[in-house]
Amino acid sequence: MALSSNRTIMGLLFLAFTLSILTTVVTLSKFDAWTLLEEKVTGAASTSASGESNLTIVASTSITNNVGSINFGTGYVNASCVSCMLDSNGSFGTNSPGSYNFSCCVNFTNVTSGFLLENTGNLNISVNYSCLGSCTAADFIGAGTNLFQFITAPNSLESQSPETGQIDTALSCFQNNSWNTTTYTSVSTAGQYLCGNSTVYPLDFDNTRDAAVVHIRVNISSSTIGTGTRKNATFTFGALSSG
Amino acid sequence: MVKKRRSQLISTKVIRAMIGVLFVLSLLSLLFSTYFIISAKENGEEISPNSQSKGVASIVIQPPQEQNAVSGLQKGE
Structure with a gap:
């Protein structure tokens, strides 16, 4: 009985954990956290003096x-x-x-x-x-x-x-x-x-x-x-x- | 011994209830995130960025009396 109860608790915990992770990923992906890394940074170069330049090309409708x-x-x-x-x-x-x-x-x-x-x-x-x-x-x-x-x-x-x-x-x-x-x-x-x-x-x-x-x-x-x-x-x- | 067993049972119930609440909250959070993203798209914030530019066409058509005045002036000249 105790074993079965523990399994249920673990299952629920796992589900809650998965949902939380999923929610975080979905929310972050829609508020530029990922897009900055995945889409908008289109060029990056570093020099030997540890300098770094970033280029961001923004989509524009005009x-x-x-x-x-x-x-x-x-x-x-x-x-x-x-x-x-x-x-x-x-x-x-x-x-x-x-x-x-x-x-x-x-x-x-x-x-x-x-x-x-x-x-x-x-x-x-x-x-x-x-x-x-x-x-x-x-x-x-x-x-x-x-x-x-x-x-x-x-x-x-x-x-x-x-x-x-x-x-x-x-x-x-x-x-x-x-x-x-x-x-x-x-x-x-x-x-x-x-x-x-x-x-x-x-x-x-x-x-x-x-x-x-x-x-x-x-x-x-x-x-x-x-x-x-x-x-x-x-x-x-x-x-x-x-x- | 019985007291300890009862205490364990209560503690398990409390943990279950807490996990249940966490589960429901996570589900609600996911639903709200999805809802806000969809409504933002429908409002055109993501799908339909737009731009506008204006132009004006204009004309003045002279009334008959002004036409006569212009004709008279031209004749006089």
Whole structure:
């Protein structure tokens, strides 16, 4: 009886001991105690004079918009035209789709640079946007058959500067231009994912394929009655990574 | 002799109870650690670090009266 009781006690002791060790290991592994040794210290060297240097490379998720403003300026549509189209890719003035007539857009600024998004961290990321302010054609331009759209293109095709490091030489987003908005898409307040999604992170951090340009296009019909007040649409571009 | 035996029995029971408490505490500790780690991940503290960058598009469309004023000025010139 006494022997059996002792065995039970020993068994319980062993279990409690194992659980305690397990808990300690799990807790420490999640609070950097092990990771400092296993993952983050990526280089270590010692000299004969007993010196020691440590290098820690921290994982970083970072997106940078290198062109912060697209300002189409102040102007109006020539009354003899159907509409005026302004695009940050430099397309300026139109009387009908595909036909450019500079005189249709009076006084507006010819913008030649879109938002230049770049993965400036050291992790692959997905990219999304949301918009605040005048984010619909009706709000940004006014009532009527107006358009407020955007399109995304790899910077290896746009060759826009300034990029950190170098201008891309290869297609970005899955390295094959898998941007979700490669045709003109209406701007919305809620926004959407531009490359990848909440679980897939295809925009490479490699300097040769880490950037894209978001061009903004507005089409103002000649029937639009301007208000004379500045309309702003603030785009927030977000990056997500596996960390 | 009987007294000694009884004392040993009580002592064994106390030890058992203490080990039981230790066992339950260890189990609870493990459960809480797991819970906090999972909730931290769900809050995006580990799985989804993120970054943001902003850009502003702006335009001013002139009202008709200002258009006329500009046209008049241009004609005058």
